[in-house]
Amino acid sequence: MPDLTLSPAEAEALWLSLKTGLVGAVISLPPGLLIAWALSRRNFPGKFALDLAVHLPLVMPPVVTGYLLLLAFGNRGLVGGWLNETFGFTLAFNWKGAALAAAIMGFPLLVRALRLSFDAVDTRLEQAARTLGAGRLDTFISVTLPLILPGLVTGMLLAFARGLGEFGATITFVANIPGETQTLPIALYSALQSPDGEIRALRLLILSILLAIGALAASEIFAARMRRRIQGRQAEAPA
Secondary structure, eight states: OOOOOOOHHHHHHHHHHHHHHHHHHHHHHHHHHHHHHHHHHOOOTTHHHHHHHHHHHHHSOHHHHHHHHHHHHSTTSHHHHHHHHHHOOOOTTSHHHHHHHHHHHHHHHHHHHHHHHHHHSOHHHHHHHHHTTOOHHHHIIIIIHHHHHHHHHHHHHHHHHHHHTOOHHHHHHHOOOTTTTOOHHHHHHHHHHSTTOHHHHHHHHHHHHHHHHHHHHHHHHHHHHHHHHHHHHHHHSOO
16 A cells, blocks of 8 residues: 655645645636626627637647746746836746746636626626616625626636646746745656656645545535525515
8 A cells, every 4th residue: 555645845735736726816816807797798899809818828738828928927028027127026936926827727717607607697687786876886796796606616716726737837937846836736747757756646646636626526516505595595585
């Protein structure tokens, strides 16, 4: 029976994966909400181009995405160079860059879930709130947001799960630095390159599968509960 106890380095890779996945999902949420709302509710010049750009990370090789991030946010990149010179803030070759890579790769899943949720909202409910004197922000917070909550949570969990499994963009953008950018997938890759790394690779493989299953199951369970709660409230509401 192989030893399935995580070593300190593997535990650190697990913690780093959880941290980068969570931070990536959280920083994706505000722009994800805005873009999903715009794609669902507005027609504007460049809408197709925006939709295409949002979904590009899903179809491009992750290494290409990582290289584009390096060009843009590297220490000599257009944005990264300015951040470094102005604020002394760097993204390349540290965990913050890994979180950005996770955010970019999970962003299409978040936006897609949110857009479908916005599409499913009965706009007559929003119009009724506006008729009763609620402003746009009040209507969004009190009416729209509760109705899209299942999709929002599902999108966040899917983005988090995608960030946990991110490899190509991360290793291209921030490299493989133990304790700094070596997430679970990169640690698994490193173990496979080692002559005696089979047991380490097996532990990390099992852990990665369990985390992915847990995130997907949590998204489905929570979304189902929220849908039942919303349907129950609608059924109890007076006609």
